[in-house]
Amino acid sequence: MDKQFAQVIVNNKASQVDKPFTYLIDGDLVGVVKEGMRVIVPFGIGNKMIKGIVIRIEDFFKEDYKLKRIIDVLDDKPLISKELIELSLWISKNYLSSYIDAFQPVLPPGDFKQVNTFVELINNSKIDIMKINEDEKKLLYVIENEKKILLEDLKKKCKIVNINKVLNSLEDMGIIETTIDIKTTVEKKYEKWVRFLVKDIPLIKVKELIGSRSPKQLEIGEYLYNIKETSLKSLIEELNTTLATIKALEKKGIIHIFNKEVNRDPIKNNIEYYKKHTLSNSQRKVFQRILDSINQNEEGNKFLIHGVTGSGKTEIYLQLVEEILKLGRDSIILVPEISLTPQTIERFVGRFGNKVAVLHSKLSQGERFDEWRRIKEGKVKIVVGARSAVFAPFNNLGLIIIDEEHETTYKSSQNPKYDAIEVAAKRCELEKAYLVMGSATPSIETYYNSLMGDITLLKLEERINNTTLPQVKVIDMRQELDNGNKSMFSKELYEAIEKNLINKKQIILFLNRRGFSTFVSCRKCGYVVKCNNCDISMTYHRNTNKLICHYCGVAINPPTICPVCKSNYIKYFGVGTEKVEEYARKLFPQSRIMRMDMDTTTKKGSYEKILDDMKKKNIDILIGTQMVSKGLDFKDVTLVGIIAADTTLNLPDFRSPERTFQLVTQVAGRAGRGDFEGKVILQTYSPEHYSIQYAKEHDYISYYNAEIALRKEFLYPPFINLISILIYGENNSKVASIAKEVYNIIINEIEGINKEDLFKYVIGPYPAPLERIKNNYRWQILIKVEGQYINSLRNIINRICILNTYNLNFDNIKFSIDINPNSIL
Numbered sequence: 075m076d077k078q079f080a081q082v083i084v085n086n087k088a089s090q091v092d093k094p095f096t097y098l099i100d101g102d103l104v105g106v107v108k109e110g111m112r113v114i115v116p117f118g119i120g121n122k123m124i125k126g127i128v129i130r131i132e133d134f135f136k137e138d139y140k141l142k143r144i145i146d147v148l149d150d151k152p153l154i155s156k157e158l159i160e161l162s163l164w165i166s167k168n169y170l171s172s173y174i175d176a177f178q179p180v181l182p183p184g185d186f187k188q189v190n191t192f193v194e195l196i197n198n199s200k201i202d203i204m205k206i207n208e209d210e211k212k213l214l215y216v217i218e219n220e221k222k223i224l225l226e227d228l229k230k231k232c233k234i235v236n237i238n239k240v241l242n243s244l245e246d247m248g249i250i251e252t253t254i255d256i257k258t259t260v261e262k263k264y265e266k267w268v269r270f271l272v273k274d275i276p277l278i279k280v281k282e283l284i285g286s287r288s289p290k291q292l293e294i295g296e297y298l299y300n301i302k303e304t305s306l307k308s309l310i311e312e313l314n315t316t317l318a319t320i321k322a323l324e325k326k327g328i329i330h331i332f333n334k335e336v337n338r339d340p341i342k343n344n345i346e347y348y349k350k351h352t353l354s355n356s357q358r359k360v361f362q363r364i365l366d367s368i369n370q371n372e373e374g375n376k377f378l379i380h381g382v383t384g385s386g387k388t389e390i391y392l393q394l395v396e397e398i399l400k401l402g403r404d405s406i407i408l409v410p411e412i413s414l415t416p417q418t419i420e421r422f423v424g425r426f427g428n429k430v431a432v433l434h435s436k437l438s439q440g441e442r443f444d445e446w447r448r449i450k451e452g453k454v455k456i457v458v459g460a461r462s463a464v465f466a467p468f469n470n471l472g473l474i475i476i477d478e479e480h481e482t483t484y485k486s487s488q489n490p491k492y493d494a495i496e497v498a499a500k501r502c503e504l505e506k507a508y509l510v511m512g513s514a515t516p517s518i519e520t521y522y523n524s525l526m527g528d529i530t531l532l533k534l535e536e537r538i539n540n541t542t543l544p545q546v547k548v549i550d551m552r553q554e555l556d557n558g559n560k561s562m563f564s565k566e567l568y569e570a571i572e573k574n575l576i577n578k579k580q581i582i583l584f585l586n587r588r589g590f591s592t593f594v595s596c597r598k599c600g601y602v603v604k605c606n607n608c609d610i611s612m613t614y615h616r617n618t619n620k621l622i623c624h625y626c627g628v629a630i631n632p633p634t635i636c637p638v639c640k641s642n643y644i645k646y647f648g649v650g651t652e653k654v655e656e657y658a659r660k661l662f663p664q665s666r667i668m669r670m671d672m673d674t675t676t677k678k679g680s681y682e683k684i685l686d687d688m689k690k691k692n693i694d695i696l697i698g699t700q701m702v703s704k705g706l707d708f709k710d711v712t713l714v715g716i717i718a719a720d721t722t723l724n725l726p727d728f729r730s731p732e733r734t735f736q737l738v739t740q741v742a743g744r745a746g747r748g749d750f751e752g753k754v755i756l757q758t759y760s761p762e763h764y765s766i767q768y769a770k771e772h773d774y775i776s777y778y779n780a781e782i783a784l785r786k787e788f789l790y791p792p793f794i795n796l797i798s799i800l801i802y803g804e805n806n807s808k809v810a811s812i813a814k815e816v817y818n819i820i821i822n823e824i825e826g827i828n829k830e831d832l833f834k835y836v837i838g839p840y841p842a843p844l845e846r847i848k849n850n851y852r853w854q855i856l857i858k859v860e861g862q863y864i865n866s867l868r869n870i871i872n873r874i875c876i877l878n879t880y881n882l883n884f885d886n887i888k889f890s891i892d893i894n895p896n897s898i899l
């Protein structure tokens with residue numbers, strides 16, 4: 075073949091260029107340019123040279139005489155696998171995101187323009203002068219001088235016609251190696267290593283060189299003779315020797331101390347082995363069912379483990395990963411970001427050691443890249459990470475596990491606005507891998523799908539060792555007020571805390587709101603202090619003495635005089651975790667109290683420190699937000715207090731009962747995980763609400779039945795797909811009029827809905843519940859669409875909002891399109 079055609083996504087953010095462009099591949103590049111490689115192409119009227127990524131290669135193209143040609147290729151091997159290209163294309167179609175956004179998660183961390191390919195000489199002893207040709211000699215000459223050289227520079231220096239073929243053959247001979255690296259501001263990390271220097275002589279000769287009077291040196295010499303090189307630190311530790319002895323040996327010219335670049339390994343290497351548990355009977359049943367499916371090659375199968383809190387789901391995950399490893403395949407374990415605790419990491423790293431990479435948001439770009447490269451190069455077989463770890467660049471994926479499947483953080487609220495659960499299912503389908511999800515409180519959608527038969531439902535109904543689920547006592551706070559108790563702790567909670575403190579047991583107090591007071595208002599005229607950018611009341615934080623907007627982060631000094639009526643009756647209302655902490659300290663001055671929320675865990679390591687103190691029983695009462703609600707496994711926690719279950723219940727969002735049920739069940743699940751029975755005290759102003767009543771009884775099924783009936787009646791997922799179109803900008807009337815125009819086009823074009831039902835399916839446009847955020851006015855249109863019409867609706871929205879086929883005036887107007895969003899606020 076003398077030419078081919080490549081579809082290239084160019085790295086240019088303007089929306090008019092958001093499509094793949096076709097380029098001609100000819101000359102030497104035929105057969106060399108492959109899907110997933112970066113190329114240099116001329117672009118635009120001025121034919122500026124820019125980088126792009128090849129997503130497809132075809133042998134035919136109708137009008138090839140018009141095409142521009144690919145100038146050069148930057149990689150030696152594809153950066154992105156075919157499956158991940160497919161996955162990204164699916165994301166761009168499914169979530170209506172631009173191509174560039176859709177490819178972002180599968181590209182190497184950092185800007186893909188910064189990634190460089192290097193060619194390095196690794197073993198010149200393999201050069202056989204008789205076997206290599208002129209071009210290879212020419213190339214080796216350059217590399218020998220440079221040791222490690224940028225592929226682009228190498229090309230300029232050698233000017234060999236078919237340089238890629240030459241590189242391939244030298245790499246096959248084991249003489250050179252190509253690697254990728256990023257330009258980064260992060261310092262490279264070096265470690266002192268020791269290498270055996272003398273080549274091709276028998277051990278006896280080495281011993282002669284060292285001399286029999288230095289037995290320690292002999293020992294080191296023999297050791298290094300066998301393993302060739304090791305780090306200085308481990309050599310000193312292994313052989314119980316000193317730097318002086320090693321230096322002495324270096325003087326004799328037998329070994330050599332050098333600086334070796336090491337991966338910035340974010341996992342601490344002092345993690346203890348995490349012992350394998352023998353599965354309990356119910357664990358075994360679940361495990362065996364999935365294993366059977368794997369053994370019978372029922373590829374692409376999906377499972378949901380519905381297991382009560384503390385039922386030992388993690389041990390099942392670990393043993394499944396082990397089975398997949400035996401098959402030589404890779405595993406991804408997704409956990410919510412806040413569950414990426416040392417406890418979770420210790421279990422996976424403690425069992426599988428350096429085969430595991432951990433991906434979390436606190437990694438620096440350099441660390442992230444190192445992990446990406448270790449995965450890509452096959453040095454890692456297991457990835458544990460938050461949402462975006464679903465894109466880990468494995469080449470032989472066998473299993474994806476999604477723990478706490480119901481967590482909202484699996485849905486991205488930034489572009490591309492993907493749902494990691496759907497992406498995982500799609501990826502498993504593409505790579506013939508298995509999907510295992512687990513939760514004590516499965517999301518309504520996933521549970522529904524499992525009842526419909528799309529997902530195999532497996533149950534774990536008991537806790538490990540048959541410890542019982544904690545008893546939940548619901549306290550009606552209105553009653554409490556009637557009885558004259560105005561404090562934030564009910565009598566029952568106060569007494570229970572006291573009793574647990576006497577018994578030297580640990581206590582967790584949960585409130586889903588941080589800060590001290592949740593709003594500040596004037597008692598005389600009713601004025602409430604709101605954020606100037608967001609129209610949302612500001613939260614008082616006592617430790618900084620500031621009012622902070624939780625949406626945009628603006629902080630101001632609290633007023634002492636009402637800006638409206640000039641009175642000084644300024645009062646602080648509402649309770650946040652900071653206030654709970656202060657109050658608890660007042661009531662229980664002898665006890666050791668710690669608060670864990672976003673405000674107390676910003677410093678690196680502070681989070682780990684709190685959990686460690688909790689483990690060592692240096693904390694009696696742990697107060698916190700969502701952070702204390704999941705994943706934690708402390709055996710001595712016997713009391714959990716939920717200060718106000720109403721904080722999630724009263725949000726104007728159809729998912730708020732579901733969130734409440736999940737949160738209450740998860741927090742309650744932290745109690746009584748050891749040998750002692752646990753108790754939960756749940757305070758609320760709506761004790762009769764079904765989500766609270768069923769959470770009290772640990773009755774997921776009844777809760778599900780109640781919820782699914784409501785979803786069906788009021789047309790919510792899983793019965794329809796909910797599409798939110800948010801239109802925003804600084805000029806409110808302009809935003810409103812564009813919203814109206816968009817709405818009109820949609821109701822004209824939408825299919826499958828009777829005219830008289832339209833109002834039920836296309837809702838709006840109306841100002842969003844959070845009307846103004848960061849100085850932008852927000853209008854919303856909500857569309858409910860049944861499965862079979864979703865593609866046609868995607869096309870309509872794409873034409874209106876992205877391609878602007880209807881020529882609307884979008885100056886200073888932005889859109890956010892979210893398919894099945896987490897929240898409609």
Ligand SMILES: Nc1ncnc2c1ncn2[C@@H]1O[C@H](COP(=O)(O)OP(=O)(O)OP(=O)(O)O)[C@@H](O)[C@H]1O
Nearest residue numbers: 351352353354383384385386387388389538705743
């Ligand atoms: N077969 C077993 N034998 C003994 N102990 C076990 C076994 N399996 C798990 N465990 C232990 O039981 C405890 C609970 O397990 P795990 O944390 O995995 O539960 P979980 O189902 O993930 O709970 P949650 O949903 O509340 O996070 C852990 O301390 C774990 O080490």
Ligand SMILES: [Zn+2]
Nearest residue numbers: 596599636639
């Ligand atoms: Zn006032």
Ligand SMILES: [Zn+2]
Nearest residue numbers: 605608623626
């Ligand atoms: Zn704000």
